[in-house]
Amino acid sequence: MSLVDLSSDAFIAAFFLYCFAFLFYVIAIAGKKWSNRDPFQHEKRWGRIAFITSSLGLAAHLTFFFTRWAGSGQIPTSNMYEFMTFLGMAIMIAFTIIYAIYRKALLGMFSLPLTVIIVAYASVFPQEVQPLIPALNSIWLKVHVTTAALGEAFFAVGFAAGLMYLLRVVDFNSETKEARRSRFWVEFSLYTIIIIIGFLVAVFGFRAAGYEAQFSQEMSTVDAKGIESSKVETVDYTLPPIVKPYNSEVVHADSFLGMTDTKLEAPSWMNGVNAGRKLNTVIWSIIAGTILYGLLRLVFRKPLGAVIHPVMEGVDPDDLDEISYRAIAIGFPIFTLGALIFAMIWANIAWGRFWGWDPKEVWALISWLYYSAYLHFRLSRGWQGLRSSWLAVIGFVVILFTLVGVNLVIAGLHSYAGTN
Template identity: 65%
Template sequence: MNTETVSGTFLLIAFILYTLSFITFVIAVTGKKWSSRDPERHAKRWGTIGLSVTILGFASQLVFFFTRWAAAGHIPTSNMFEFMTFLAMMIVLAFIVVYLIYKTSVLGMFAMPVGVIILAYALVFPPDIQPLIPALQSYWLKIHVTTAALGEAFFAVGFAGGLMYLIRVVNYSGTSKTDRRERRGVEFVIFVVLLIVAFVGSVFLFKGLGYEASFSQETTRIDQSGKEIVETGTVDYVLPPIVKPYNSTVVEMKPFLGMTEPPFTAPSWMNGVNAGRKLNTFIWSVIAGLLLYGLLRLVLRKQIGAAIHPAMSGMDAEDLDEISYRAIAIGFPIFTLGALIFAMIWAHEAWGRFWGWDPKEVWALITWLFYTAYLHFRLSRGWQGRKSAWLAVIGFVVVMFTLIGVNLIIAGLHSYAGV
């Protein structure tokens, strides 16, 4: 068994242990209601078990990380598979740190799923070890990426704390316009999380079924001399093509629900790299997300937030608000160092300038400005409770767009991260 195989095995073990730890924390929180003897002792015991399983999972992922580093010959944070697995590991580390401070099991019920979903999303990408491109062959790769990811990990825990607070304080029996608006807002956040879960599940399902589709696409570009050059490339799909690339022909397509030809073509103005496939992925994510959400609503017969709400009834809302704020307060200076200061130093070494308005740089700045505003409103304007929680939730949405949307949709100097 080679090092790469060992590495993948330990990543799978970590994924299983993280999932088990989430289940354990759910038992710790919900089991208090059916533990007639000593609910607090029950919660403490299962919370300790959950933390132990989490630490074992983290240790397994550390083994994955260092064995892959040994196999690759460089720190494994250079593409989407490697970076997202590393981010998941940092989210778990941030959770462990915050949990040891506050020792509340309900945090595990919300923070661990974020780590599990991020890790599952990473597994969608090809796990093959790739050589570093010249731009990444620097010791700054270790410094910049690791610190930026650690800061974002604490933002993820802040997101979990903010969502916990909102589910705890929203009035699910109220009939006022404000109550209904808050319920819709929380439900939309839950739907977005389910959207990602459904997307990951769809990819694994069709990969398991061996589904494939391939298109030959002609693209036109203008070279530096102004000459028009026509190029032909192949675009491969894992999900059944509802939308095919613009100006393309079918090379191979397995029938799906009677379809032997995609019913739609991506519009001509969507001329980015693999734009048709990305549009198809988005459509499948929405379809799968709606199906999953609808199934859960059918089973629960109420809003998902309303179903979770009773489990939060014993939590102090101020404690949840404090957890969210502290996590973001810890992550902000780390993110500032990693995503801005270290990034600008590396940019100067690699490209001869500190700042170049590259899309990734711009969105990293937007993220930093957002959390700067969060801390300003929190500390200077007294924005606590609901306002603070909503900012924590929205802030992590900005983080995820910076990590996923910019890498996979917007072309720029950081586009190699989407490979």
């Protein structure tokens, strides 16, 4: 067995250990109501079991990282699959550090799902080892990507604690205008997470069914001399085509509910041969997520926030607010080093300039400015509690767009390999 094969086995083991750890954290918190023993002892016992399990998962994840590195001869952060797996591992490292400080089992019940979703999301992309292009073959790749991801991981833990704070303090019984507005946005945040899960359900569901479709699209280009030329590109779909590429013809498509083609096309202003496929994936994610959200509402017969809210009873909201702030405060200088300082040094070495207004560079700067404002409002203006938690939640949405949206939607120098 090669080291790369061993790394794949370790990755699968890490994923299942994270899933079990999440279940144990749920038992530690939600099971207190049905336990015969003292609630504090119940949470302590199952919290210890959950933390040991999540630590074993992190050990397996580290094994995956270092064996893939040794087997491929390059740090495994060079494509979308490797980066997202590293981000999942970094979130577990950040969670482990914060948990060791505060010893709050509830944090695991919200942080572990983030890791599970990101690890599952990584599995959507091609998993083959891809050789580094010369610009990436630098020590600065290692320090830039790893420190930036670690800073983002602490932001993720801050997001989890901030969301927990909102679920703890929002009044789900009051009918005042402010309470209804807060409930709406908390529910919308949960719905957004469900859409991401819906994306995974749709992709893996149709992948398991072996669905395939292919379209041909004629692409016109104009060179520097103004001479126009055209070529035919093919686009592979793994989800049934609700939207097909602009100005395309179906080559082959498996039948889904009797549908093998569609009259709906991606807008002409969406550039790139894969634009239609990406739009189609977004639509399927919303459909699958909405169906999943509707089923959960049907089962519980109440908003998801109202379902989770009772679990938060007895938790000190000030502790959650402190955890969220502390995680972001730790992550900010790490992110500053990785996403800005080390990134500019690497950009100067690779492309001969420190800054080039590439989309990823711009959004990294936006993310840094956002969290700078968060810390300013927190420390200088006294924005704590509800305001601070909303900023932590919104901030991680900005980070997710920087990580996913820029890589998958906006073309640029920083678009990861394997994103097509």
